[in-house]
Amino acid sequence: MTGLSVALALSATCVLSARAADPRPDAIIKTKSIEARILLDDKIKADAALAADCLAEGKRWLDKNAAEAAASRKADPQFFKEGGWEFERKYEIRSVVADRYVSILRNDYMNTSGAHPNSDVNTILWDRTTTKRISIRPFFTETADGGPTMKAMVKAAIASLKVEKKKRDTSETATDEWFKGVEPNLLKVGAVTLAPSTEAGKSSGLTFHYPPCAVGPYAEGEYVAFVPWETLKPYLTAEGTRIFGGARPKGDAEEP
Numbered sequence: 001m002t003g004l005s006v007a008l009a010l011s012a013t014c015v016l017s018a019r020a021a022d023p024r025p026d027a028i029i030k031t032k033s034i035e036a037r038i039l040l041d042d043k044i045k046a047d048a049a050l051a052a053d054c055l056a057e058g059k060r061w062l063d064k065n066a067a068e069a070a071a072s073r074k075a076d077p078q079f080f081k082e083g084g085w086e087f088e089r090k091y092e093i094r095s096v097v098a099d100r101y102v103s104i105l106r107n108d109y110m111n112t113s114g115a116h117p118n119s120d121v122n123t124i125l126w127d128r129t130t131t132k133r134i135s136i137r138p139f140f141t142e143t144a145d146g147g148p149t150m151k152a153m154v155k156a157a158i159a160s161l162k163v164e165k166k167k168r169d170t171s172e173t174a175t176d177e178w179f180k181g182v183e184p185n186l187l188k189v190g191a192v193t194l195a196p197s198t199e200a201g202k203s204s205g206l207t208f209h210y211p212p213c214a215v216g217p218y219a220e221g222e223y224v225a226f227v228p229w230e231t232l233k234p235y236l237t238a239e240g241t242r243i244f245g246g247a248r249p250k251g252d253a254e255e256p
Contacts, residue, residue, distance in 0.1 A: 139240030199246025
């Protein structure tokens, strides 16, 4: 076998190995217009109720985008000559607090053959006891729009974002204009998760996840703001006091 043949054979083997290592989708739609898939991590799949909830939502997302892709292909078939759209949604557990509250990151990838692919991030807070999605409201004495709790959250989240921008040498975009979408409202402060802690069973605070373009230009990518629980201590309910404690683990700042 020639050197070139060996190189080609090795390359093919690497490609096949990479494909074999790819996780198998938990749901998929593949048509001439789109290939879209849902991926659940193993920890989610180990919880039947949580897996069913995520998968049901994911399948609705697949159906919606498949319908949009088909309509777009019918209206403008020339934009599909090189292939269809590609969409992917991943559900991953970020933390489990008090063996009850499960924080999940939901990351979306969307390629519609535009100038560049797009991505989005959102979160889910799951209560294992009630087997339902919940908000962070039960942990705080009040969460009124523009109220003291939400104002404290926004102030701390923006302060954290400014620190992150300084680390990335992007302080020029740490402006009120870029932060205007971070509002003292539970639905607008940012997609929230309970941060892991150095203390077992506790959360060290809240992490807010922002997709590209939310608090900076697309090229800056995603941002994560961390608000330590001590900052929010004056506003905690009895349940909030019970679940928060400890410090953010070393290295968590580098995690998504």
